[in-house]
Amino acid sequence: MITVEHLTKCYGDFLAVDDLSFEIDEGHVYGFLGPNGAGKSTTMNIMTGCLSATGGHVKVDGYDVFETPKQAKRRIGYLPEQPPLYLSETPEEYLRFVGQAKGLKGQELEEQIAGVMEQTRITEVRRRPISALSKGYRQRVGIAQALLGDPRVIILDEPTVGLDPIQIIEIRDLIKQLGKTHTVIFSSHILSEVQAICDKILIINKGKLIAFETPERLEKQLLAPSEITLTAEGTEETVRAILADAAHITQMEIREAGAERVCVTLKTDLEDICQLSRQLFFLFADRKTALLEMALKKANLEDIFLELTESTDTATQPEESEAKEA
Structure with missing residues (x-):
């Protein structure tokens, strides 16, 4: 479904993504983990075509994000860490604008708006200003806009950040439901959340892929x-x-x-x-x-995450003699 090949991104002398390669299969929920600054958001922005790459390729359903961006982007729904909402509009008005931007028209547009509002449970607030909605409802509106156009892949960057425990559970349940009909990739700092709902987990550190497995196999292999x-x-x-x-x-x-x-x-x-x-x-x-x-x-994802990232940091530390020479 998604193929990432030798992806690299540099910001001046800083290497944010370092020769990253992996494949995402259709019909699963994938968790994307890594410490702050590991390159998660950069990778997601490149995968969705929102950011250029220094090198490498990303293909979605066979379409290269850089060479055939229109075809690739039609297959992706994206929620950035900060939902791109127009606070003065209502969810219904905002979704109509987004749907039109995605090329939807007439009855198809209205049917999809009604469908995504029902799917994300925002129908009851559809005519309230987005500025008056809670953080949880705003996240739902952001997910709803990602679902417009019926994309095969949903990419969510920190969809539960800043939510209270009840809202986190609601968004978690929504992601589980989306995983039954879409390929879902989401990043999170809540490790128990990733462990509870993901079929596979990608862990990156310093721009490199250091693990890509099911939670169960990670437990057996590492701890x-x-x-x-x-x-x-x-x-x-x-x-x-x-x-x-x-x-x-x-x-x-x-x-x-x-x-x-x-x-x-x-x-x-x-x-x-x-x-x-x-x-x-x-x-x-x-x-x-x-x-x-x-x-x-028993070993949990937090233990695995710490072991992997710490061992990677240790491996990249210069030897004492090298440090002195430098």
């Missing part, structure tokens, strides 16, 4: 060791003796948690962390030692 924290009655010596019989423990930290109580943090290389927790339960039961608490921690 297979999972963590168990437990609190047990007994001395450190007693607990260590019990844990000596447990298999697949790769790391262990024990500390006192009060009189005759210890807290233990364990890491395992087992894919199914429940295998170890079951084993621990019966080991403590066999020794008639009370297991007061046990909590399982």
Whole structure:
């Protein structure tokens, strides 16, 4: 559906996008992640034809964004981080203007306006000035304009930024619905949000693609060791003796948690962390030692994001000798 080949963007001496290549398939929701300044918005602006590239190509449904921009742009609906709204107009007036700019006319225009307003749930506010709408409704109007023209690809840059928790949930649900009929690409700083609704995740850092996988495969590839924290009655010596019989423990930290109580943090290389927790339960039961608490921690997207971006930053740091020479 979308092919990005060796995309590069320079601002003077600053390399914002560095030889970026990936392919987006049709009919999925893609999350676009990266630290501030990683090149996410620049890449999205280039993909939509709003910004020129220093080098490389972007093709949408086979049409090059730079060589055949009209055909490529017809297939894309775009919501920038700052929605391009005319605050003095009503949503209905604004959508009519955008629809006409996209070449829609007559009955088709009116039907599409009614359809996108219903899809984004803004029909009830269609005749209010946009300036009087909440941030959440303004975002919905911005998404509605992106849907006009029935584009096959929807690109949303930070669609939930500045929203309250209820509004975030509503926009998240809307993106899920859009993913059933469109290819959706959106960027976000809310990692749990990306993990909850995306089929695949792209992570870039310093303009380079450092990961492109499903959330599940990222967990397995990067953070297979999972963590168990437990609190047990007994001395450190007693607990260590019990844990000596447990298999697949790769790391262990024990500390006192009060009189005759210890807290233990364990890491395992087992894919199914429940295998170890079951084993621990019966080991403590066999020794008639009370297991007061046990909590399982699985790898999450925040851990993965930090590991990837930090390892990339470390890899690009100059050696001490090189730094001195520089």
